[in-house]
Amino acid sequence: MSGLVYCLLLDGALLRDHALLHSAQRAGRALYTDLGPDASMVGPWLWPDIQLADVGVIDLPMRHGVSEIHAAIPIDLLFAHLTRIRHLVTHDGQRYFVRYADMRALSSLQIALDDAQWRFLVGPITNWSHLTRDGTRRHIVDGPLPSSHSLNHIELKPRQLAVLLDAGLPDLLSRALEELEEPGLCPESDASQYAQLQAAADLVRSIGIESFPIQRSIARQAALHGAQAIQSEDFLRLIEGARWQDTLHLIDAWKPSQALRRQHEKAAKQST
Incomplete structure (x- = not known):
């Protein structure tokens, strides 16, 4: 596909002190730079032009913090999208970070969100995959999804919050x-x-x-x-x-x- 970009998304908290994160810090971009240096280090990192096949199988539990993303937009727009979706709110107004770089959290979130919320979170991402506990590749997104223009944020209803906690x-x-x-x-x-x-x-x-x-x-x-x-x-x-x-x-x-x-x-x- 013309204009397709691919990159690794890394969870800084899970991969703290791992050589893979050090490489991403040299060649990639932190998604929490605007929140200060401490948040930047433990937040998600985007490493362009790298795929899962380039880094091999990472030991557990660090493996949960490595995923591969494809998108048919420039890398700057993908970066902007991932920055945009980093929060969700609950019905009573509490705001939480979305741990979308941790595949365990993302998998639980996929169960809890409705179709429109999931499409909003995925946005322009056409493929999102990671290696499971047994080392096989799982595609959490496999193909482009219809856009969700009706949302500008994710708000969890009480039932959805209960499902999220249960799944995790x-x-x-x-x-x-x-x-x-x-x-x-x-x-x-x-x-x-x-x-x-x-x-x-x-x-x-x-x-x-x-x-x-x-x-x-x-x-x-x-x-x-x-x-x-x-x-x-x-x-x-x-x-x-x-x-x-x-x-x-x-x-x-x-x-x-x-x-x-x-x-x-x-x-x-x-x-x-």
């Missing part, structure tokens, strides 16, 4: 578990542990657990023990009880029984 729960739990710095607990870089967090998030939603410390404790057991935890009757009873009493210490202390471990080890052998 596995990633929120993953980051919270990494902060525990517990040996063997690494859902940000271990795809199998992260998959168990997704199952744990589904479980707490279905049961109605709203306490984040309890959600985190359930996710921790799921990441460490997988199906031995979230399919265990005694563990599920503890979770059910958390709706009306404080069972946090019991969930934290839970360990799979020897019989349960043998059962899952046998099932794992049979499946291989």
